[in-house]
Amino acid sequence: MNYVRHIVLLLLVAGTVRAQTDTDMIKRVIEQETTAYLNADYKTWADAWVHEPYVYWSYTGNTGTRLVEGWEAMKKAFERYFKSAHPAAGEVVNRWEEIRIYENGAYVRFTQHITEGRDQSETVQIRTLEKQGLTWRIVCMQAIDKALPVKK
Numbered sequence: 428m429n430y431v432r433h434i435v436l437l438l439l440v441a442g443t444v445r446a447q448t449d450t451d452m453i454k455r456v457i458e459q460e461t462t463a464y465l466n467a468d469y470k471t472w473a474d475a476w477v478h479e480p481y482v483y484w485s486y487t488g489n490t491g492t493r494l495v496e497g498w499e500a501m502k503k504a505f506e507r508y509f510k511s512a513h514p515a516a517g518e519v520v521n522r523w524e525e526i527r528i529y530e531n532g533a534y535v536r537f538t539q540h541i542t543e544g545r546d547q548s549e550t551v552q553i554r555t556l557e558k559q560g561l562t563w564r565i566v567c568m569q570a571i572d573k574a575l576p577v578k579k
Contacts, residue, residue, distance in 0.1 A: 449528050449533070449558075449563070450526050450528070452562075452563050453526060453528070453533050453535060453556055453563050454521070454523065454526075456475050456556065456562075456563045456564065456565065457475075457521070457535065457537075457554060457565070458519070458521065459471060459475055460472055460475035460476070460565060461519050461521075461539065461541075462519065463475065465514070465515045465517050465519070465541070465543075466514045466515070467509055467512040467513060467514045467515075468509075468514075469505070469506065469509035472505070472509070473502070473505075475564060475565055476498070476501070476564055476565050476566075477498070477557055477559070477564045477565065477566045478498040478502075479497075479498055479566075480497045480498060480499070481497070481566065482496075482497060482498050482501060482565075482566055482567065483495070483496055483566070483567045483568070483569075484501055484567075484568050485568065485569045485570070486550075486568075486569075486570045486571075486572075487570070487571045487572065488572040489572065489574065515543050516543065517541050517542060517543035518541070518542045518543075519539065519540070519541050520539070520540045520541075520542075521537050521538070521539050521540075522537055522538045522539075522540070523535075523537045524536045524537050524538065525537075530558075531557060531558040531559075532555070532556065532557055532558070533554075533555070533556040533557075533558075533563065534553070534554075534555060535552075535553070535554040535555075535556065536551075536552070536553050536554075537551075537552055537554075538550070538551050538552070538573070539552055539570075548572065548574070549572075549573040549574070550570040550571060550572055550573060551570070551571050551573055552568065552569065552570045552571075553567075553568075553569045554567065554568050554569075555567035
């Protein structure tokens, strides 16, 4: 009987450790993707993404909403950006609001604050990730600039 209790306890602990490890890995891939984007590092940025037709990227700022659907379209759009971008030395702080893991998928909601010298930006973001083997990769990103005026 004592043996069964130990097995059950070990399984519970292992499940908790796995969930924590997945949560840490998810945060890390999002942080690496953002850092690579700011550092104009296309290869590292691209490695953070799933390379499939179902990926989606969307950003809403003061000039409107931009969106890109599918990996080939993202690759084309962002290769152009990375060729002309200059690395930025900014500080990134993510305030994690929600991380939900569903087997090999995850939903993440957070607020990202970036400071580059005197410039600051804050976005509310939603990411969907997919676990491929042992690696989490981004499938979908939606970001909204918090500086946008709220209509009443």
